[in-house]
Amino acid sequence: MCEITHIYVGRNQPSPCFATVGAAIEYAGREYSPLSPSYPAPHEAVSPVIIHIAPGIYREKLVLERPYVTLEGSNTDTTVLVYGDYALQTLEDGSKRGTFRTATLRVHTHDVTLRHLTVQNDAGCGRLAGQAIALYADGDRLCVEHCRLLGSQDTVFTAPLPLREAQPGGFTGPGQHLPRTMGRQYYRHCHIRGDVDFIFGGAICFFEECEIFAARPPLAPPESPDGHMIYGYLTAASTPREQKYGYVFHRCRLLSDCPAASVYLGRPWREYARTVFLECFMDAHIHPAGWEDWGKEHGLFYYGEYACHGPGSDTRERADFSCQLTRQEAGTYDIERVLDGWMPSCHDS
Numbered sequence: 001m002c003e004i005t006h007i008y009v010g011r012n013q014p015s016p017c018f019a020t021v022g023a024a025i026e027y028a029g030r031e032y033s034p035l036s037p038s039y040p041a042p043h044e045a046v047s048p049v050i051i052h053i054a055p056g057i058y059r060e061k062l063v064l065e066r067p068y069v070t071l072e073g074s075n076t077d078t079t080v081l082v083y084g085d086y087a088l089q090t091l092e093d094g095s096k097r098g099t100f101r102t103a104t105l106r107v108h109t110h111d112v113t114l115r116h117l118t119v120q121n122d123a124g125c126g127r128l129a130g131q132a133i134a135l136y137a138d139g140d141r142l143c144v145e146h147c148r149l150l151g152s153q154d155t156v157f158t159a160p161l162p163l164r165e166a167q168p169g170g171f172t173g174p175g176q177h178l179p180r181t182m183g184r185q186y187y188r189h190c191h192i193r194g195d196v197d198f199i200f201g202g203a204i205c206f207f208e209e210c211e212i213f214a215a216r217p218p219l220a221p222p223e224s225p226d227g228h229m230i231y232g233y234l235t236a237a238s239t240p241r242e243q244k245y246g247y248v249f250h251r252c253r254l255l256s257d258c259p260a261a262s263v264y265l266g267r268p269w270r271e272y273a274r275t276v277f278l279e280c281f282m283d284a285h286i287h288p289a290g291w292e293d294w295g296k297e298h299g300l301f302y303y304g305e306y307a308c309h310g311p312g313s314d315t316r317e318r319a320d321f322s323c324q325l326t327r328q329e330a331g332t333y334d335i336e337r338v339l340d341g342w343m344p345s346c347h348d349s
Contacts, residue, residue, distance in 0.1 A: 010054025286312025
């Protein structure tokens with residue numbers, strides 16, 4: 001078994017010690033040459049690295065491309081990784097930054113863990129700034145536990161991208177020309193905050209006992225066609241057609257400061273989106289229909305719920321294209337099946 005290397009960020013820490021998280025990541029990857037992405041990701045003979053991040057607000061734009069790295073903070077209140085790039089930002093050449101160049105932290109490798117820290121994009125209201133990603137998670141066997149992921153529109157992107165962009169330039173960014181490689185991601189005891197489509201992408205993701213907070217934006221949204229104001233959508237999955245599982249939320253709490261019946265559970269970014277909520281608490285902000293189809297053909301995407309509770313869980317007015325799972329059907333969404341045999345080390349720890 002490879003010996004663990006410890007690296008430190010902050011003042012008065014053991015050596016090797018760095019003032020910035022970016023410098024510590026660069027040091028960790030100094031002798032590593034990335035392999036071509038594949039799924040499942042290979043098990044490489046690479047020494048694990050733990051980067052211990054002391055309390056502080058680290059205003060940095062970060063990219064992590066070395067596997068077997070843990071970014072570990074002291075706690076979510078005191079260790080904050082934050083940046084403020086946004087999609088509508090005008091660059092020096094006159095173009096817009098676009099969604100996929102906004103991330104505060106982009107993980108582009110496998111076997112990475114984030115623990116006891118906050119990742120935030122503080123660009124602000126999506127109606128003014130456009131999309132603004134906090135965490136761009138691109139890789140296999142990624143584990144995020146006891147973290148806060150904070151933003152507005154498009155807080156967490158779970159790669160891969162869809163095969164094709166809906167409009168020219170829509171995917172401009174680091175993953176635009178890369179192979180669309182599947183990844184498995186596990187989120188446990190996290191607080192994820194945003195408003196519109198704030199968990200989106202094509203990865204296989206299992207969210208366990210997380211708090212999914214739909215934040216009320218400072219500007220009221222336009223009315224929807226039925227005359228109601230819709231403040232947001234929790235998810236916008238783009239599950240590849242060949243994948244059986246997409247997003248699974250297990251025993252999560254769906255909370256909000258938005259008005260009642262003003263937030264949808266999800267809508268399909270691409271036609272074969274798959275999202276399921278199991279045994280979750282849903283507060284009153286959840287719209288009675290639960291789901292929105294975003295103009296996509298019914299019968300392709302899959303939306304399901306099982307044994308949820310709370311004011312927003314009433315299924316009598318749920319969209320007719322969504323499903324209420326039987327106990328037997330819900331049993332096929334256990335973590336080992338969803339994550340295709342990978343059991344995260346932090347599961348049940």
